[in-house]
Amino acid sequence: MCFRYYGEHPKWSNWAIQLGEFMFLTVLIKLALFIFEVYMREYLDYVGYELFKQANPYPKLKLVFVMVAAPFLLNS
Numbered sequence: 001m002c003f004r005y006y007g008e009h010p011k012w013s014n015w016a017i018q019l020g021e022f023m024f025l026t027v028l029i030k031l032a033l034f035i036f037e038v039y040m041r042e043y044l045d046y047v048g049y050e051l052f053k054q055a056n057p058y059p060k061l062k063l064v065f066v067m068v069a070a071p072f073l074l075n076s
Contacts, residue, residue, distance in 0.1 A: 037044065055062045 052062060055065070
């Protein structure tokens with residue numbers, strides 16, 4: 001199978017195979033992250049609490065971090 005080339009007349013079967021592989025890998029990664037978060041929940045809660053403890057007097061700073069900075073950094 002040739003990636004990114006679907007022929008003169010696009011072959012939907014090639015596209016469907018690639019889509020199926022992508023969806024399978026996406027679900028697999030989401031499942032792995034879910035399992036990781038379930039087992040590490042208490043540790044992640046502790047780390048988050050410790051990170052934000054210093055910002056308790058500044059709720060607007062926490063809001064900017066959670067709504068702007070974190071998504072920007074995690075999606076780049």
